[in-house]
Amino acid sequence: MTETGAAGEPQTAQGSHEEDARRGTTGYGTPVSAPSGWRVFHATGDAPVGASVRLPAPPPWREFGGEPLQPPPGDDPRATERRLGTAQARPQLRDEEVDLVNAALLLRRPILVSGPPGVGKSTLAYLVARELGLGRVLPWSVVSRTTLKDGLYAYDSIGRAQAIAAWRAGEEREEAPEIGDYVTLGPLGTALLAYERPRVLLVDELDKSDIDLPNDLLHVMENGCYDIPELVRSPQREATVVTDDPNGRAVVHGGRVECREFPVVIITSNGEREFPAAFRRRCLPLELRPPGREQLVSIVVSHLRRRPEGIEGLLDHFEKSVAAGGTQTVDQLLNAVQLIASGGFHDDEAGRKLVEILLRDLAKGR
Structure with missing residues (x-):
């Protein structure tokens, strides 16, 4: 049985069109068209004034529950201005390019950016970070020797052993050295901390990497988490580690790092080689053309x-x-x-x- 709404549109007795829209369908099971104001990113590079830009809710399969919640990151306005200059009202990308970035923000998927050298692939990360008020960009420059662990964390075992020996000898320190002081999170590892709003991670020139690195990234990109074995084995259930941010520190529980909001991941490529299909499936491809x-x-x-x-x-x-x-x-x-x-x-x-x-x-x- 159907009724007629105020505008003469049929609606079911069991639920209104608002309920159908929430489910993503009309009353007849057809998809609801995307709202005209779905963009949160407009490529102007204009920093938000007052309240920060509200991001769309993630899909259920991209929800994460990392703990503990970290304080908001600082910004690096000088690095951003070197990349972008001052803000402008006119967009610096084409409409279809802006739409793809917004789709990646909505779906919480990495963006694989390709295009000729100097077209602005890495600059896109700074454009997104400033316009959405997401704080300092975490740059990760990839070379042929780069491994997944380089992006996640480093553990200074020799430094800690020397500090323990000095402590046992009664030199300088009154307390035993904390293991967290010798764990430094890399750009990827920092981006996966539990922040209330996503961090922006720039993976620059991934096509220069060893052939295994894109496949090694798959688990992290799907699960939004990783373990630090040295902290997992430690009797301390909580450790304060060094992050990739200047003077940054973060608390890690049980040796596991899990994001609260999946980071905005911008991956650049100069097209020197193809990536595996499994990796490309998890990214949205964006080919930047020379600006008009x-x-x-x-x-x-x-x-x-x-x-x-x-x-x-x-x-x-x-x-x-x-x-x-x-x-x-x-x-x-x-x-x-x-x-x-x-x-x-x-x-x-x-x-x-x-x-x-x-x-x-x-x-x-x-």
Whole structure:
């Protein structure tokens, strides 16, 4: 049996459309369309004023219950401003790119960012962190020798053994050295602590890693937790360890670290190799293309805090070079704009040659 609502829409006697929407369907079992205001991230880099941005609730299969809750992390505004410049009202990403980032935030899934060098892959992490007010970005730069343990934690066994020997000899310390003083969490390990709001983790250039590292990350990305064996074996059920944040400390219970909110994970790749299908299945792929004219202007104004006069020809040259297959990066453009906008620059033959050097095609070697 059905009734007619105030707007003339049919609704079931057992429940209203609000209940159907909560279940994700209409009264006829068809999916509810996404609300128009579902975005929480708009790629403007504009830091929140007053109350922090409220993130969508995670899916039931991405809920975690880590303890104990850690205090909110600090920020690093200087590092963020070096990456982003000042905030701008205009978005620095395309609409489809913004939508994918919001989907990753909603689903609590890592973002695998690819694209040409200098297109802004790692900058995305700083853009998300500042706009959502998530504190300092945790950067993890990957090389061929990097292992999963490097990202999780390090244990200084030699330092602790020396401290115990000194304590037993009655030197300096009155109390036995705490094991937590010799455990330092890495960027990944810190990001998985139990924070009330997610941390932002930047895994930079994962394609440079050993072939096993992407597979080793699967367990951590699925379960949002890891164990520190040295603390698991310790008779102390609680330890205060060093984190990857400057002067950071965190309490760990029973040697297990589990997140409360899964971190915002930005993984960058220059496409040097393919990742396993199991790894790619757990990530949302985002391919960044070279920025268009509007985005270039926004980036220039963000970094120089003004729009210098006489840069239109420079922007034209940059766009044409990239469109022709050249490997020029945005930071090269910023350097060139800063040069011509500085007082005393002469637009003569020598000056133009210097600008050409700054905007050289990086694929051609020197």
